[in-house]
Amino acid sequence: MDSKVDIKIKEDHGHWYDNNIDPYKGLAEIIAVTLKNSLISQQISFVDVPYRSKTKKSFLKKIEDKLIEKDYSPESMTDLAGIRIITLIESDVQKVCDLVSKMFNVHQADSVNKSEKLGEEKVGYRSVHFVCDVGEVRGKLPEFSAYKGLCFEIQVRTALEHAWAEIEHDRGYKLGGKLPSHLNRRFKLLSGLLESADLEFNRLTVEIEEYAKKLNEQIKKNNLDYELTNVGLLVLLSEKFGKYIVYKNKSDKNAYSIDLGIAELYKFGIDNLKEFDRVASTYTNQYDFGRDNSLVGFIRQLLMFVDINKYFDEVYAASDKAWTVISSSTIEILEQKYSREEIEKILTRHSIKLIHF
Incomplete structure (x- = not known):
């Protein structure tokens, strides 16, 4: 493709971003606040619910990468508004996922569980990604009406998964991709250790809850x-x-x-x-x-x-x-x-x- 055409396309995409990003900024914030309130009311433990709108630089880079593979337009982008729900333990992830499915209209074809994609024999970045819109019922509420039809992405991770993602992916420390064999082995071992720690924290929490329940029963019997x-x-x-x-x-x-x-x-x-x-x-x-x-x-x-x-x-x-x-x-x-x-x-x-x- 002619370089002048490339520049023109990039300029067009840049204008699209400038003219359309503001609603996504408001969308990310209101979804995060709504999720926080719901998590608290449902007594689901969480560490944080950060949110962001996609930066122009990231937006243009994603468009450029996608166009290498296929036709792609800004309207196809589903993560212009992004929210993360960071839980303490693995068992809370499923509770959050169930809550998200009840609260919003989930686009199943675009949503993915990264753990399932890894399979049984691989370790690495794990997270559940939902692509949603506010849905018909919520879209009729005054505070959500301006965002009806707009997509947003919700990522659900444990605190350890989040820490791993920050190192491996978000901070760009070059830990992914092809590494020398001796470093790649250490990379895989560390991934496995973090995943094992996550699972062990979850088991320990469950066992503590079971111990408290048993103790409560024994105390009532004066044992x-x-x-x-x-x-x-x-x-x-x-x-x-x-x-x-x-x-x-x-x-x-x-x-x-x-x-x-x-x-x-x-x-x-x-x-x-x-x-x-x-x-x-x-x-x-x-x-x-x-x-x-x-x-x-x-x-x-x-x-x-x-x-x-x-x-x-x-x-x-x-x-x-x-x-x-x-x-x-x-x-x-x-x-x-x-x-x-x-x-x-x-x-x-x-x-x-x-x-x-």
Whole structure:
């Protein structure tokens, strides 16, 4: 083809892009926001839902590559608006795929599961790609009416798949294609390791959920011969001592709070559910703990009731998360067992200030 014709075609495609890309920018954003809200409402865990509209450079490159193989026009491009849903584990990928299929009109002929294309004997880039439009029902809504008939692509990946794609493909680090034999072997080994890690994280998550379910059943039967773990303690607290604890939000039950509570219990010498239940049952029956404790607050109050000197000398003093103030309401609760003078002596010894509210 004449070079002048090539330049003219490229200019025409560039004009098409300039005149048509704006709706796709809005489409990518509204689809991403809609998906995020739906994932949250369906309680499907995800890492992020990034989105983008195709850049002009990428658009022109794709047109050029496609025209080598066949006739191709800008109207044929289905990924001018792109959204990625990054999940934590493999089992959430299928949940997301089911959700996408219900929410939008999926173009099955253009959609692909990269894992299935790899087959059983190959490892590498894995992801599920959907080509969609908003569909008839959603297209009638005012916020979607401007995007009716426009296609967009949704990619669904786990966090590890996403990391691999960033290295192998999106960042252009030249890890794909033909490599020297010794590097190609390492490349394949790394691909397999990442895929194995993804599968193992998924299995581990399923087993933890099964363990929690089993533990819940055993706790209801008062069988508490289990080590003290995050899962076990949360189940026991919820089942038997939930009325003493107020969770401000879901995250209160996770990470920092429960880890800190477990650490202090172990330092105090309580390392199994049976012992924790015995101590907690004894002291909640004997004293009024109140009804607005945090998870860590309840555990600390319990340990102080058991032995306030031991708690401060062996647990508090050894902690790198030491708190330096205590509320007057907590002091009033502790006065059910200890005198104000005894409590204030301990607080002074550990440089803890009393605050009133």
